[in-house]
Amino acid sequence: MHLSADTFQHLLDSNPQTFFAYDIAAGEVCYVSAAYETLFPGFRCEDVDADLPRLLSFLPPDDQTYVRHCLGQLAAGHLCDDLLLRLQPRLNVPMRWLAMKAQRSTAPDGRLLLTGTIEDVTVEQEYLRNADKYMAKKNTTLEILSHDLAGPFSMLQQLAEFLEEKTQTLQDAQVQKMLRVMRDTCRDSVNLIRDFVDGEFMDSAAVQLKRTRVDLVLALRQVVETYQVSEHLVAKHFEFRPTQPTLFVEIDNNKFLQVINNLMSNAIKFTREGGHITVGLTQHPSHVLVTVADDGIGIPAHLLPVLFDRFTPARRPGLRGEKTTGLGMHIIGTIVRLHHGHIWVESEENVGTTFYIKLPATAGAAG
Template sequence: MIDQQNNNVMQQDLFYQLGEQSSDGYFVYDVIDCKFLYFNAALTGIWGLKPDDIRKSPTILFDLVHPDDQELVGYCFQEISDDKKFKKYEFRLLLDDEKEKCLRVSISPVTGSGNEALCGIVEDVTVETHNRIHIEQINNRKNIALEVLSHDLKEPFGMMKLAASSMANGIEGKNDEYLSEGLSFIIEMCERNMKMVRSLINKEFLKSAEVEIKKERTDLVWEFRDLIRFYRRSRLKENKNFSFNCKSDRIYIRMDSMKFLQVLNNLISNAIKFTGDQGEITLTAQEMDETVLISVADNGCGIPEEIRSSLFDRAEQGLKRGLKGEESHGLGMGIIKAIVDLHGGKIWFDTEINKGTEFYIMLPK
């Protein structure tokens, strides 16, 4: 009996130690006496309350549950009390600033030392939940966009096929004027419909960039070296020179690496378009006390003065084509700025016609 009690005390102590070190909320609630036997600092932070407020009136936690979810939470409390089995629940808080938080509670009944209690962990899953909802909305819009494209493109492509077939069947007996008119028609229809496709895709791409970021500890130096290694191994190495400069062996920063690498790929892609053969494209990272300065530089044709002030606008700008006729769209720069903003960073550039452009990104560590 004594050994069992000692074991229970040790398990309880371990649970409390985990709670004090965790960013999730830990709690033990006495069902009989309707009071908390234990809760950690993270739990008070999630609710935005003071520890004394929770101790004096535990029901204050329920008062901040979203009105639409209070009935659900009441049902969950009753269910866990009756079934006495491990459960997971999700619900929302509605805080004083009208801001919603989404929580996931993993909870289990425990007994011992004459107490009937509920022991659980509370996770703040607001970002995860919003991302899931946002992604579902994006997928729904993409499905609609695909339906529109399949419907609206069917007729013009059918007309182009008909025109091309007519030209092929009668090419021997027709003059150059007939061929010229037919080709002009096909080119015009292609350009018109490709613009529609690009517009729809760009709008959805921009919307998807607004999904909240999920930051993780990342070694920038490793990621950037790997990125430049990719370009050096590609066919682009035949007419472009890629380099990475950094004085630090490692630079750790919390960021959404997938989204941020999208930023760098976009900047490097633009540099490739507007840099001539054997052009230089350089990625640089510099660690400072509280920030990291990142830059992408090229020695290409530079950015025209008339579009510099609106370069980061989200509206489509119709940038000039690349040096070899590649298509470019101002919307891509809007996406870049949106992702940098989501990281709490800043982006700007220096440019000079026929000498090159350098984009700078400052990120907090």
């Protein structure tokens, strides 16, 4: 079946997406669909070339750098992911999110074109970002509660073991049985709490990555602030130290924040009461560096080379007797590698431990 040119034009003009074609050599837009005027009220299709500098100015500076880089890569023939861009709020118009899909193609007359679509995805992005925010808060709260709930059970378990030993001379079978029940119940309760939290982490880690462009400063600050609100529950102090106000990276936000949560959970387990746990974020020319540091008991030197192995022999109970599966660090390493990143650790016994995560930088990363 063949569509007439008029029918095809009607389909384009009635579509809520804005279709465009950009002549790379001429540096001009050779086609834009009618939805352009709805997407940008007050602008007209016939003036699109003159409007481009003004439209670009609506983007935050780091997004301007990002879109120039990506479109340049496309024009040079390199593949590029779909672009997710922010439109800065102006007058009575709130901030909006735009999704741009583009590809390099060749016109019938041989011209090289960038063709694609632009659409407003503000509603979807606000939903996803709220979902990510509350998912991260849920994971952080689970970690805090697991330590807060497991601590008393571990203490009762140790108390039961102590009383069981001290009352053996009484030769009272009923007392010994009650203390064993108390000991085993506390141990099983601690294991149940940790199994639940570990299961949440492992189930999520098995899902395929879905990367988006994320302000890592904002994401990490929200995680650390949740821990700071609950400092009294875990008897530790938390701090966040970014080197700039915004820093964009392309990550699976939910999974990467689970990595951070798991590292902070380990720091809590091996840091004494009153200790300090600090998350840092630094921008470098080709990468960003995330650090999670504590002043806890440290990791013995002979365990460092096998720390990220599956079922690592480096697993050990926390200071309150918290259990470990030996899978956490292996999964962390796997998620970081899936992000094309690198993770390593430096530690000294009775001084502290610092985990380093290096991630590829994104064009226009720093704001």
